[in-house]
Amino acid sequence: MDFNPPASHDLPIPYLQRIRDYYQxxxxxxxxxxxxxxxxxxxxxxxxxxxxxxxxxxxxxxFQPGQGDQGPGAAYNAGAKFYTVxxxxxxxxxxxxxxxxxxxxxxxTAADPGSYFPLPxxxxxxxxxxxxxxxxxxxxxxxxxxxxVTMEVDGPEILARCQADGADAAILVAxxxxxxxxxxxxxRLLEANGISTVLMGCAKDIVERVxxxxxxxxxxxxxxxxxxxxxxxxQALTLDLALRLLESAxxxxxxxxSPLRWSDSADWKLDYSNVDRLTPDEISRRRAEFDAGxxxxxQLRQVAGVAGVAGPADAGPG
Numbered sequence: 001m002d003f004n005p006p007a008s009h010d011l012p013i014p015y016l017q018r019i020r021d022y023y024q025x026x027x028x029x030x031x032x033x034x035x036x037x038x039x040x041x042x043x044x045x046x047x048x049x050x051x052x053x054x055x056x057x058x059x060x061x062x063f064q065p066g067q068g069d070q071g072p073g074a075a076y077n078a079g080a081k082f083y084t085v086x087x088x089x090x091x092x093x094x095x096x097x098x099x100x101x102x103x104x105x106x107x108x109t110a111a112d113p114g115s116y117f118p119l120p121x122x123x124x125x126x127x128x129x130x131x132x133x134x135x136x137x138x139x140x141x142x143x144x145x146x147x148x149v150t151m152e153v154d155g156p157e158i159l160a161r162c163q164a165d166g167a168d169a170a171i172l173v174a175x176x177x178x179x180x181x182x183x184x185x186x187x188r189l190l191e192a193n194g195i196s197t198v199l200m201g202c203a204k205d206i207v208e209r210v211x212x213x214x215x216x217x218x219x220x221x222x223x224x225x226x227x228x229x230x231x232x233x234x235q236a237l238t239l240d241l242a243l244r245l246l247e248s249a250x251x252x253x254x255x256x257x258s259p260l261r262w263s264d265s266a267d268w269k270l271d272y273s274n275v276d277r278l279t280p281d282e283i284s285r286r287r288a289e290f291d292a293g294x295x296x297x298x299q300l301r302q303v304a305g306v307a308g309v310a311g312p313a314d315a316g317p318g
Contacts, residue, residue, distance in 0.1 A: 010266035012204045012219055015177050015273075022273040026287040035147050035181055040211040040252035041192040046168055047132075049247050054131050055167035055195070056138040057158060057186060059179040060096035060117050062086065072111035074099040078294075085157045087137040090119060101143055101176035103223030107268045112229035116175055118200075118239050121226075130243065135165040141172075141186055143179050150182050155189040167195055169246055171239075173225050174201040184210035198246040200225040200238065208255065215255040216242040220262045222272070227260075234260055 020031045045052060063070055067079040080100040088094050096117050098110045114120065119138060126134050139158050144150050162170060170190050172183040180203040187197040191213045198214040201207050202222050207215050218225055218238060227235030238258055245256050262268060271277060278286070 007266050009269055011269075012217070013269050013272060014205055015203045016205050016209065018273040019177060021275050025275040025278070025283055026290065032145065034206065035185060035210045037188070037211040040213060041188055042213045042249075042252035043191050043194055043196050044249075045196045045247055046194075049131055049169075049243060050129055051132040052168040053133045053135055053166050054122065054126075055135040055162045055165060055170040056090065056119055056122060057141055057170055057172040057183065058096065058117055058138060059101060059141055059143050059173075059175050059182060060098050060113070061100050061140065062088075063095040063097050070097040070099040073105070073109040075105070076100070076102060076289075081143070082140060083142050085142065085154055085161070086140040087161060088140070090123070090134045090136060090138050094119070096140075098175050098223055101179055101223075103175055104221035104268075104272050106271050107221040107262075108223050108229065110223050110229075114232070114235045115224045115226050115229040116173060118171075118173065118226040118235060121235055121239050122171070125239070125243075132168075135162065135167045137161065137165055141182055143176060143182055145178055147181070147185065150185045151189070154182075155186045158186055159189055159193055159195075162190060162195055163193070169196040169198075171242060171246070172197060172199045174199060174203070174207075175223050175225065177203055177206055177222070180206040181210055184212045187212045196246060198242045198249075200242050204255065204257075208253070211253060213252045213254070214245050214249045216245050216258065217255055218258045218260065220260075221268060224262075228262070 016034060024031065061080050061082050064080055068077050070077055070080045077099040096113060098116055103110060122134055125131050139161055141158060142154055144154060172187050174180040174183045180201050183199055184207050187199050190197050198216055199207060199212050200216045202218050202220050202225050204217045227238040241256060241258055
């Protein structure tokens, strides 16, 4: 066993502080106010997992031809965002991408959907009897910086669809920082209405600030909450840990950390939104890039007829 002390930075990335410092360095005003609750709903799994119907909730987006590069390694693509809840048949394969969210593009490429959308592995477990059944549909939750829209519009819509599908429990898989907040809010709503939940994520501080019943935390770059890419064993273990947590959590705010490591070195943790590693020219370039993406997203919201987000106070990744 290795008893050598880890590097001082080999801790979960402090996303809340990093993002606050990052957007202030870009010149935005008052920092974004992340959701926070002291009370957390908790609903124990009502029946054994092998007799439970499981829903899957994602922030990944269906591939949209004609909306620019959405493939592995694509830059942030506001044109690929979606603004209303969507659903898909769990018996079918789907082409979902995460180019529309602020994943860690420096250390991951989103080349393997199995690292962020575990539907095939869930189907395998259902066929093996580990879970009773999958709900007939999975659901896509829009990544929304507006907490009000998530809690009053998108969350209730996902709840209604899960109830219509007879879901006993739900697995929610987050990608970017705002995705983690969005799905934490959805998990709280589902749990308060009798649907047990487990959130799979990589931004521990954001989820725990919001307050959720169960979190399976993987200390990986954002965009890999379901396991390492092109590593089926990692993905199978990660989903198994989430299911075990769903079965066994004794109370709300139960967090379990996966034992898996991204790599031998923890140096990747130093890069995400770290202003100490950016030159003034790079900060200016990123400000211009973010402003352009925000304008594009606002235009798309207007076309879609969706209540939206605007203004520096809402500046943030996602």
